[in-house]
Amino acid sequence: MRREIPLLITGFVGAVYIVSFFIPALGFVETVTTDWILIIQAFAIWLGALNLLKINLLKLSTGKKDRVYAAVVIVSFLVMAGAGFAPLLRDGRDYQAAGSSFAWLFDAFYVPLNATMFALLAFFVASASYRAFRARNKEATLLLLAAFFVMLGRVPLGDLLTAALPDGWRMSSWADVIMNYPQLAGQRAIMIGIALGIVSTSLRLVLGIERSHIGGE
Numbered sequence: 527m528r529r530e531i532p533l534l535i536t537g538f539v540g541a542v543y544i545v546s547f548f549i550p551a552l553g554f555v556e557t558v559t560t561d562w563i564l565i566i567q568a569f570a571i572w573l574g575a576l577n578l579l580k581i582n583l584l585k586l587s588t589g590k591k592d593r594v595y596a597a598v599v600i601v602s603f604l605v606m607a608g609a610g611f612a613p614l615l616r617d618g619r620d621y622q623a624a625g626s627s628f629a630w631l632f633d634a635f636y637v638p639l640n641a642t643m644f645a646l647l648a649f650f651v652a653s654a655s656y657r658a659f660r661a662r663n664k665e666a667t668l669l670l671l672a673a674f675f676v677m678l679g680r681v682p683l684g685d686l687l688t689a690a691l692p693d694g695w696r697m698s699s700w701a702d703v704i705m706n707y708p709q710l711a712g713q714r715a716i717m718i719g720i721a722l723g724i725v726s727t728s729l730r731l732v733l734g735i736e737r738s739h740i741g742g743e
Contacts, residue, residue, distance in 0.1 A: 528740075529737070529740050529741075532739075532740045533734045533737070533740065536731055536732065536734075536739075537731075537732050537733065537734060539559055539563075540728065540731060540732035541732060542555050542556060542559050543556060543559070544732070575603070575607075578599070578603065579600065579603065581596075582596035582597075582599045582600050583596075583600065586600065605631065606628065606631060606632075609626075609627040609628040609631055610628045612627065612628075613626050613627075613628070655673075659673055672704055672708070672709075675697065675700050675701055675704060676701045676704055676705065678697050678701070679696075679697040679698045679699075679700055679701025679702070679704075680698070680701055684696070684697030684698060684701070685697055685698050
């Protein structure tokens with residue numbers, strides 16, 4: 527029963543959303559189902575937070591080499607949780623209000639750390655681009671040329687080099703043509719493929735064929 531009940535719930539919820547999409551009169555069933563999903567998500571957040579604490583406490587107690595990072599995660603979690611609950615318990619204020627301790631910690635620590643991570647990602651993107659844009663075959667050569675024209679057309683140097691040409695023949699115009707036609711056509715083809723994959727996977731979940739989410743094969 528531990529597998530049958532989740533399969534029945536998944537199939538019922540999926541069928542409700544499919545039927546309510548084609549029969550608007552049954553939209554209230556979708557509304558009720560969505561409310562229950564939000565309630566389950568609220569409990570899932572608490573389970574995820576407790577699981578995070580459990581895993582890092584185990585790392586800290588077993589003395590693994592990354593126990594320092596586990597301690598940082600635990601301390602950061604407790605500090606942010608305390609700063610979030612303190613104004614609610616004290617005077618009922620919003621924890622995200624301007625001037626609150628939670629907002630200060632978020633702006634002073636999380637935002638700079640997030641910016642640092644994205645700045646570091648730029649180097650990984652540059653390294654991946656160097657490996658991807660090597661002209662090994664015809665397809666890679668086309669990718670390299672398209673990337674060259676687009677990047678050159680997005681900076682003032684591109685228009686400066688083609689300043690003697692008419693407006694429609696400058697580098698920025700060529701970059702717009704590449705982005706609006708071949709790039710957009712490829713992007714739409716990929717999105718159609720993703721949509722078909724989502725539909726097939728959803729049908730497998732609703733019909734109970736896909737059971738990986740409950741520990742099946």
